[in-house]
Every structure is written in C-alpha cells, then in structure tokens.
Amino acid sequence: MVLAHLLTMRMIGSSFIGKPTYKIAWMKLQREQCFLLLMGHIGELSISDSILNSIGYSATKADSCSKLRTLWFHCNKFGRYARCLRLSNVLCIPEISGLLVTSNLRAMVFRSIKCKSHVDGVCDLLRQNRDTLKSLEFVHCRFSSTSFSQICSCIFLEAEPHGIKSFSIKSSSVADGKKSSLPADFVSFLSSGRSLESIHLSDTSIGSKCAKWILDTLLKSSLNLITLEISDNDIRGWLSKVDRRPGECSSLLGPKLSLKSLSILNLRGCNLCQDDAEDLNYVLIHMPNLTSLDLSDNPLEDEGIRSLIPYFVKAFEKASPISDVYLQNCSLSCKGVTEFLESSQTLREPLNSLSVAENNLSSSVAAPLAIFLGSPGVKALNIEAIGLEPLGFQELEKKMPKDVPLVRINMSKNRGGSDCASFISKLIMQAPDLVVVDAGYNFILPEALMTVHDALNLSTRKLRRLDLTGNIRLSHSVHAFKLLEYHVHGKPIVIIPSGLPSSVPYDDDP
Numbered sequence: 001m002v003l004a005h006l007l008t009m010r011m012i013g014s015s016f017i018g019k020p021t022y023k024i025a026w027m028k029l030q031r032e033q034c035f036l037l038l039m040g041h042i043g044e045l046s047i048s049d050s051i052l053n054s055i056g057y058s059a060t061k062a063d064s065c066s067k068l069r070t071l072w073f074h075c076n077k078f079g080r081y082a083r084c085l086r087l088s089n090v091l092c093i094p095e096i097s098g099l100l101v102t103s104n105l106r107a108m109v110f111r112s113i114k115c116k117s118h119v120d121g122v123c124d125l126l127r128q129n130r131d132t133l134k135s136l137e138f139v140h141c142r143f144s145s146t147s148f149s150q151i152c153s154c155i156f157l158e159a160e161p162h163g164i165k166s167f168s169i170k171s172s173s174v175a176d177g178k179k180s181s182l183p184a185d186f187v188s189f190l191s192s193g194r195s196l197e198s199i200h201l202s203d204t205s206i207g208s209k210c211a212k213w214i215l216d217t218l219l220k221s222s223l224n225l226i227t228l229e230i231s232d233n234d235i236r237g238w239l240s241k242v243d244r245r246p247g248e249c250s251s252l253l254g255p256k257l258s259l260k261s262l263s264i265l266n267l268r269g270c271n272l273c274q275d276d277a278e279d280l281n282y283v284l285i286h287m288p289n290l291t292s293l294d295l296s297d298n299p300l301e302d303e304g305i306r307s308l309i310p311y312f313v314k315a316f317e318k319a320s321p322i323s324d325v326y327l328q329n330c331s332l333s334c335k336g337v338t339e340f341l342e343s344s345q346t347l348r349e350p351l352n353s354l355s356v357a358e359n360n361l362s363s364s365v366a367a368p369l370a371i372f373l374g375s376p377g378v379k380a381l382n383i384e385a386i387g388l389e390p391l392g393f394q395e396l397e398k399k400m401p402k403d404v405p406l407v408r409i410n411m412s413k414n415r416g417g418s419d420c421a422s423f424i425s426k427l428i429m430q431a432p433d434l435v436v437v438d439a440g441y442n443f444i445l446p447e448a449l450m451t452v453h454d455a456l457n458l459s460t461r462k463l464r465r466l467d468l469t470g471n472i473r474l475s476h477s478v479h480a481f482k483l484l485e486y487h488v489h490g491k492p493i494v495i496i497p498s499g500l501p502s503s504v505p506y507d508d509d510p
Contacts, residue, residue, distance in 0.1 A: 043072030092121030302336030363392030374401030
C-alpha cells in the first residue's frame with residue numbers, strides 16, 4: 001500500500017498527484033529522498049506517520065521496529081502488488097530495480113531520461129518486467145541513437161514478440177540530430193509488437209524520412225494497430241515518393257500492405273501542405289477502417305483539402321464510415337470547407353465530430369453549414385473563431401433545419417453579438433439532444449439573453465452547460481443572473497463571466 005502511494009503516484013518527482021491530505025507528508029518525503037539519493041540509499045527512506053496511518057498501518061508499531069518505516073520494507077512486502085510505476089530521472093538508479101524485484105508492473109512512465117545512468121536504470125526495470133509490461137511512455141526525454149537502441153533491445157527478444165500494447169514518446173528527441181534514420185533496434189521493436197494497439201510519437205523531432213520509415217515498417221509488420229499518432233513533428237514531404245497513378249498501389253506501400261485495423265490517425269501539427277495532402281490521399285486507401293482523422297494545425301489550404309475530397313467521398317459511403325474529422329487551423333477558406341461539407345452528403349448517419357475552428361471562413365460559410373447541420377449532420381461541432389459575426393449567425397438561424405442532431409457545439413470567438421444569442425435560442429429548441437454550448441467571447445449584450453431565457457423555459461431540454469464566459473457586459477447584468485435559476489444536479493446550467501477589473505481592456509484578438 002505504501003508502495004502504491006510512493007511509487008505508483010509519487011515517484012514523478014516534483015509534482016504531487018494524489019489526495020491533498022498526503023501533500024505535506026510527501027513534501028517531507030521528497031526532501032528526505034533527495035538526501036538519501038545523494039547518499040545512495042533510497043531504500044532507507046523513512047515513511048511518515050500520516051502515510052502509515054492512511055493505509056491502516058500502526059505508526060506506534062513502526063516506532064518499535066525502525067525497519068517497518070523504511071521504503072525497503074514496504075517494497076519488499078508489497079512490491080508484488082504494484083502495477084503502475086512513474087519515475088523521474090533522479091530515481092532511475094540501480095537500487096530501484098532491486099527494491100521492485102518482486103513487482104509485476106503493467107505500466108511504466110519515465111520522465112526526463114537524458115544520460116547514460118538514467119538509461120541504465122530504465123533498462124534494468126524493463127528487463128525485469130518484460131513479461132508483464134503492457135504500456136510504456138517517455139516524456140521530456142532526450143535519447144541518442146545508441147541509448148534509444150539500448151532501450152528498445154531490452155523490450156524484445158529475437159525469438160518471440162513482446163507484449164506491449166501502448167507505446168508513447170512525448171516532447172522528447174529519439175535520435176541524433178544529424179541522422180535521418182532511427183535505430184535498427186526500433187525496427188525490431190515495432191516488427192515484434194504483435195500486441196501493439198497504439199503508438200504515440202508527439203513532438204519527438206523526427207523528420208520526414210523517419211516518419212516515412214516508421215509507416216513503412218508498420219505496414220510491413222502487419223500489426224493490429226488501432227491508433228497511430230505522429231503529431232507536432234515537421235514531416236513535410238514524408239510521402240513524396242508515393243505513386244499517384246490511378247489504380248496503382250504506391251511504390252512505398254506495395255501491393256499487399258495495409259493497416260486494416262487502424263482506426264485513429266493523428267497527424268496534427270506536422271507542417272503538411274497541399275502536396276502532402278495529395279500524397280496522403282493515396283495512402284489513406286490502405287487504411288480501410290479509419291474512423292478518426294486529425295489534420296489540424298497543418299497549412300493544407302483549400303487545394304490540400306480539395307485533393308482529399310475523393311477519399312472522403314468514398315470513406316463516407318462505407319458501412320462503417322469515417323466519423324471524426326479535425327481540420328482546425330488549416331488555412332482554409334469558405335470555398336474549401338463548403339466543398340468538404342458537400343462531400344459528406346453521402347453519409348448515412350451524422351458525423352460524430354467535426355472541427356473547422358480557427359479558419360477564416362467568414363459569414364459566407366453559414367448557409368452551407370446550416371444545410372450540413374440538418375443532413376447529414378454532426379453530433380459535436382467546433383466552429384470557434386471562424387469569423388461568422390452577426391451576419392453569419394443570422395444566416396445560420398434562418399436556414400437551420402427544424403431538427404438537428406447536435407449534442408455539443410463550440411461557437412465561441414465569432415463576434416456574433418445579439419444574433420449569437422438568438423441563434424442559441426433557436427438551437428435549444430431545434431436540437432433535442434443538445435447538452436453543451438460554448439458561446440464565449442461573442443460580444444453578447446445583456447438584453448439579448450431574454451430570448452435564451454424564453455427558450456430554456458419552453459424546451460424539454462437535455463442541456464447541461466451553456467458557457468457565456470468572456471462576454472464581459474453580462475457580468476453584472478440582471479438578465480444574465482436570471483439564467484442562473486436553471487440547474488442540473490444542483491449546478492447552474494449557464495456560466496456567466498465574473499467580470500474583469502475596469503483597467504483590463506477586453507480584446508478577443510489573439
């Protein structure tokens with residue numbers, strides 16, 4: 001039990017993740033831990049009375065035998081029950097693997113692993129728990145090709161596949177800066193991952209060649225991969241050698257290679273442009289069961305999204321169509337988004353989620369968007385900061401169908417004013433499953449809330465939250481406070497701004 005507090009939750013290092021009552025005790029433990037680390041005897045760390053009492057262990061009994069207070073004693077006694085371990089670099093020392101020799105860890109998270117001694121400590125733990133380990137994550141780490149290769153080689157044996165299901169590297173570097181390839185042992189790790197279901201490589205400083213190499217390896221390995229994330233990496237041009245001839249399989253993929261089980265593909269923030277989108281169009285056909293595609297924060301522009309429309313048309317026609325599409329901040333205009341919305345007309349059911357937020361679409365997108373809301377429709381829609389303004393909300397209200405399947409909508413930062421409030425009122429009445437509305441920073445005036453008040457009175461609503469944060473003129477409005485009378489499970493439905501000091505100017509521009 002102490003092990004659960006000290007290892008599963010506590011060995012992150014500087015942050016406290018646990019119950020508040022343990023915080024003071026843990027701060028003391030951290031100070032003692034740092035001293036004992038310098039002395040090389042972390043097993044002698046003394047457990048405080050508060051933690052002992054919290055797990056039903058008698059502090060008085062511990063006083064009679066000093067070893068009952070040590071981390072070594074509790075690791076030795078309860079280590080076999082530990083399943084999750086989070087370690088910062090300072091705790092990746094040989095003694096840790098000795099303390100946890102009886103453990104059967106299923107999940108490990110390592111932070112700030114940077115030097116050889118840290119890597120050696122990680123490798124000891126990986127070897128020790130290879131047969132039970134299912135999830136492995138590295139955060140804020142810096143690996144050389146040699147050290148990363150060393151870690152990968154600890155996970156798999158040449159004669160048998162490893163059992164890891166989830167592998168994640170975030171905000172880390174995984175190769176020497178001058179090299180364009182990843183270690184060969186990483187190839188072996190991926191190839192032997194018969195149980196691998198999700199791979200997350202976010203902000204890992206891999207380039208286009210490494211990204212292509214990873215995709216090629218995964219395809220050749222015939223894994224049952226469900227989730228693939230290669231986000232926040234500059235991989236522009238990574239698919240430049242794809243054969244674009246119609247009817248031909250790409251030279252990169254080969255005729256029989258595919259990721260048939262892949263359901264989620266996240267390429268957010270990868271600096272992909274129009275050419276990359278065109279190349280991607282020929283790769284996505286090898287992912288026949290894809291249900292979620294995230295291309296946000298890539299400068300695709302209209303030509304890029306236009307080149308993907310043939311894929312979307314076919315993907316929407318399937319019995320199990322793609323259902324989640326994220327195109328936030330992709331430098332799209334009204335024309336490009338309109339063409340995408342029109343391509344969705346082949347859908348049999350509403351999309352699960354769609355984001356076209358942070359694209360300068362202007363009020364012109366309102367009419368095609370209103371049509372889309374009715375058929376095929378969407379359950380979760382993000383249209384934050386697309387430049388609707390009053391005219392756009394007027395058009396949405398005018399052309400929105402009588403029955404829409406919306407469950408959640410984010411329409412914040414569109415400067416809609418009173419017309420935004422009027423649209424919200426109509427949406428409450430015509431979206432029977434609506435649960436969450438975010439309409440912050442829209443310059444809504446207090447008197448415009450009367451229509452919202454009336455809609456809430458008349459509707460048989462499922463609405464749980466209407467967020468009006470950032471509409472500063474509502475902060476001391478009688479009309480706004482009237483909305484606070486509506487509650488669900490004891491909590492107000494409507495969130496109004498608390499107000500800002502008069503010295504702070506209001507500006508919704510970035």
